[in-house]
Amino acid sequence: MEYTTKGTCSRKILFEVEDGKVHNVQFVGGCNGNTQGVARLVEGMDVNEAISRMKGIDCNGRGTSCPDQLAKALEQAIQK
Template sequence: MHYVTKGTCSRAIDFDVVDGKVTNTKFTMGCMGNTQGVAALVEGMEVEEVIKRLKGIDCGGRGTSCPDQLAKALEQYLEENK
């Protein structure tokens, strides 16, 4: 899935979901060390668990963050794949 982020340094997130687990997460732009770290940490994790852990994380008072945007992208994925 391709998700265009809002309110973050990263511009987009691409990921796959296989058997309910997140895989192949890649952020476009953003703080590369942090986004690569987030991508590595969520690899193979259940979609719902990623959402639970990352939703609501704030970056610098923006009201969102790259991890929060990944949670939003996964929520959209779930909504589109009911």
């Protein structure tokens, strides 16, 4: 899946959800080390657990962050 981010340095998030698990997360843009870390931490994680852990994380008062945007992307993916 592909999700276009809003309000973050990263422009896009690519990912897969298979059997309720998060896989192959890739951020386009953003803080490379941080986004790689987030991607590795959620690999294989239950999608609902990933959403609950990341939803609402704020980056410097922006009202969102790369992890929060990933949570929103995952929410969209499981609603389809």
